[in-house]
Amino acid sequence: MSELSVVMYHYVREIKNSSFPDIKGLELKDFREQIKYLKENYNFITTEELIESVYNNYKLPPKSVLLTFDDGYVDHYTNVFPILKEFGIQGSFYIPAKTVKEHKVLDVNKIHFILASVPDKSKIVADIKDLLIDIKERHDINDFEYYYKKLAIESRYDTAEVIFIKRLLQVELEEEIRMEIVDFLFKKYLKVSEPNFAKQLYLNEDQIKEMISEGMHIGCHGYNHYWWNRLKPNELEKEIDLSLDFLESLGVDLSNWTAAYPYGSHNEDVEIFLEKKKCKLAFTTKVGIENASLSNRLQLKRLDTNDITKEQLLNKRLL
Numbered sequence: 001m002s003e004l005s006v007v008m009y010h011y012v013r014e015i016k017n018s019s020f021p022d023i024k025g026l027e028l029k030d031f032r033e034q035i036k037y038l039k040e041n042y043n044f045i046t047t048e049e050l051i052e053s054v055y056n057n058y059k060l061p062p063k064s065v066l067l068t069f070d071d072g073y074v075d076h077y078t079n080v081f082p083i084l085k086e087f088g089i090q091g092s093f094y095i096p097a098k099t100v101k102e103h104k105v106l107d108v109n110k111i112h113f114i115l116a117s118v119p120d121k122s123k124i125v126a127d128i129k130d131l132l133i134d135i136k137e138r139h140d141i142n143d144f145e146y147y148y149k150k151l152a153i154e155s156r157y158d159t160a161e162v163i164f165i166k167r168l169l170q171v172e173l174e175e176e177i178r179m180e181i182v183d184f185l186f187k188k189y190l191k192v193s194e195p196n197f198a199k200q201l202y203l204n205e206d207q208i209k210e211m212i213s214e215g216m217h218i219g220c221h222g223y224n225h226y227w228w229n230r231l232k233p234n235e236l237e238k239e240i241d242l243s244l245d246f247l248e249s250l251g252v253d254l255s256n257w258t259a260a261y262p263y264g265s266h267n268e269d270v271e272i273f274l275e276k277k278k279c280k281l282a283f284t285t286k287v288g289i290e291n292a293s294l295s296n297r298l299q300l301k302r303l304d305t306n307d308i309t310k311e312q313l314l315n316k317r318l319l
């Protein structure tokens with residue numbers, strides 16, 4: 001068995017000189033550097049080769065590396081795809097269907113851009129405090145202080161205020177309430193129409209088809225980008241079926257379909273369902289280097305590109 005590093009990317013763009021310098025992603029020039037380094041020191045493989053290695057004992061090269069890109073950003077066409085073509089590398093792209101089919105902005109992306117539009121995050125926290133007072137009159141929820149105390153805990157990457165906003169709006173509150181707050185803040189701070197914003201943020205069908213024709217792998221990332229481990233069985237089935245319909249409409253070979261769990265959301269029930277649907281491989285957001293096999297093929301670990309620092313690159317301690 002060979003060691004495999006799977007790298008996970010989200011935004012890959014010029015960030016510092018853009019209108020959203022606070023967006024957390026990889027600078028385009030750093031992506032090129034990373035690819036150059038990997039090309040010199042590692043062996044790029046394709047998802048189809050990985051499937052062959054898991055199911056048919058195909059031998060992967062030593063120090064193999066696979067690149068995955070989540071969430072279907074247009075960055076992946078305008079910035080990533082030309083570089084992959086230049087270096088002769090396959091990327092695997094996990095695209096939530098709703099963004100392409102309906103021009104809706106995922107709530108997780110709305111939150112990113114709300115945060116990136118407001119330098120003083122205490123303003124957003126103050127808005128949320130006001131909104132919760134109003135919502136509490138209509139819904140059975142706790143008060144602001146309860147949530148702030150529970151959730152505002154700073155992390156390696158984010159301040160306590162940012163963590164509070166993300167956790168409250170991505171996880172803690174019920175879907176309907178989360179969406180109400182997110183939509184209010186998105187309208188207030190972005191001041192753009194959602195469909196137009198979506199068209200600028202995400203891939204469209206023509207771009208995806210061109211990427212497929214050039215050998216890129218396109219996989220399942222759900223339809224709505226829900227947390228799969230929180231869905232009822234019939235909801236999960238609908239979410240996956242709609243996503244597979246979308247992939248089929250693009251010309252993806254469904255006898256070799258793969259998935260990336262939105263937010264890494266998986267559990268035994270989700271895995272059993274994917275197995276039933278004959279999913280070949282599925283990627284988590286757990287961090288690690290993998291020896292892919294039949295037993296862990298639906299729990300594959302990845303490395304976040306932002307965890308691969310410049311210093312590691314320079315010291316050649318990457319991966």
Ligand SMILES: [Zn+2]
Nearest residue numbers: 070071262263
């Ligand atoms: Zn995602």
